[in-house]
Amino acid sequence: MFVDIADSTMLYERIGNATAAALTQRVLAHLRQLVEEHKGGVIKSLGDGLLAAFPACDDSIRAACAMIDSQDRFGLRLRVGIHHGAVIEGVGDLYGDACNVAARVQQIARQGEILVTQALVDGLSPNLRERTKPLSNVAMKGKTAPVRVHRVRSADDADDAVESTTLGFSMVTEAGDAMVTLHLSYRGQDITMSRALPRVTIGREDSSGLRIASRQTSRQHAVIDFTRESFLLTDHSTNGTFIRSGGSPPLVLRRDSTKLVGSGLIGFGAEALDESQDHVVAFRGELA
Template sequence: MFVDIADSTMLYERIGNAAAAAQTQQVLAHLRHLVEDNRGGVIKSLGDGLLAAFPVCDDSVRAACAMIDTQDRHGLRLRVGIHYGTVIEGVVGDLYGDACNVAARVQQIARAGEILATQALVSGLSPDLRNRTKPLSNVAMKGKAAPIRVHQIRTDDDTEDAVESTTLGFSMATDAGDAMVTLHLSYRGQEIAMSRALPRVTIGREDSSGLRIASRQTSRQHAVIDFTRESFLLTDHSTNGTFIRSGGSPPVVLRRDSTKLVGSGLIGFGAEAQDESQDHVIAFRGELA
């Protein structure tokens, strides 16, 4: 299991380094207790997250649900990814191997406040816990010949209704030699310019979103765009998917997957993007260095 404190960078900016570090350590100590209460062990801390291991699948899910159900106590939301598989024990108790890589990838595509697990993990659950899972999409993972099926694990606090999705997410590659340094986003008269000065924008129906999309087709926490390694990376966290149209290329559909934004075009959050006037569509335009 990988668990991460969502938007920890924003926490440091909001309350300062000392206070944020103290709050982060308090949360991690709480998570450690929940792991140990469910017969698991914390392998290592990861700055603003943990790597943990459990003897059986049920224990990992019970620990994850307890984490999500108590996250509001600290005013922070968590992302949890769980996978079942063989690992290699390294020095000082560290773990390595494909199972760790898959669990880390699953955690990365989880929304804030969400638990995601692989088919391998879900297959090992007892019937009562398996009934709390909902299949999402097949996710392509680096080093894997075939995509991996991902499931959402519902907790006691889950309330959002979502459409079932089984569509594979594809990534849009680019060989462009020039790096984009500014990404302009336009939505209903609102303009946002992303750059090193504004390296992350959250997008969704929530009022707290960096770019709020007023559409019923859009999830509360739909997607995030990050400026990283001289590229703008869009990651979908939704159930209905993100639809990208750029130039004359066929539309790219993302479901729990990521892609680089290249050039200019339209992005539909929850449905296909036909034109900029639709309430779920934003326009994007990149500026080259």
């Protein structure tokens, strides 16, 4: 299991370094206690998260649910990813494909969400298996076949719908080109991303960095991060994200990521046909 405090960088900016560090340590101590209460062990801390292991699939799900149930106590949101498989045990760490898959699953979880793999679901007792809902087949680096991902149901499944297979693509620039500025335009609102503004959350929620006023858009639909001299869009949605750039065929993301290159349109929840549509954002990147 990988568990992460969502948007911890923004937390430090919002409440200050000392206060955020103290809060983070309290949260991690609480998560560690929940892991141990459910027969698991914390392998290591990850700054704003933990890597933990459990003797049984049921134990991991119960611990994850307890974590999500307690997150409001701290005013934070967590992301949890769990996979079942063999690992290699090192000194204070675990290695192997199972760890890589669990980490990837945690990365694509939305705030307040538990995502698990088919391998984990297959190991659950019937009553806990009923709490899972299949989402998408997620393409993962280094794996020849997509990995089936499920969501552990919560009390609030209002943003629920049947999802389909993830298609994983990668749009890359010519060698040596590095985008350092990304301009986003939506209904008269313009946002410029760069090192000074390295993350923008996108969705229907009022708290989103870029709020999309469309019923087709999920509350926590996607996030764009500036990392390694490129802009990475990660979809967290129900209906998917549709990217149209130049003369290339439209790219469809569902619980997957891609680099934004050049200029074009992004449809949050449906295909992007025209910039005037209420779910469509125009983007334009500038190279160094």
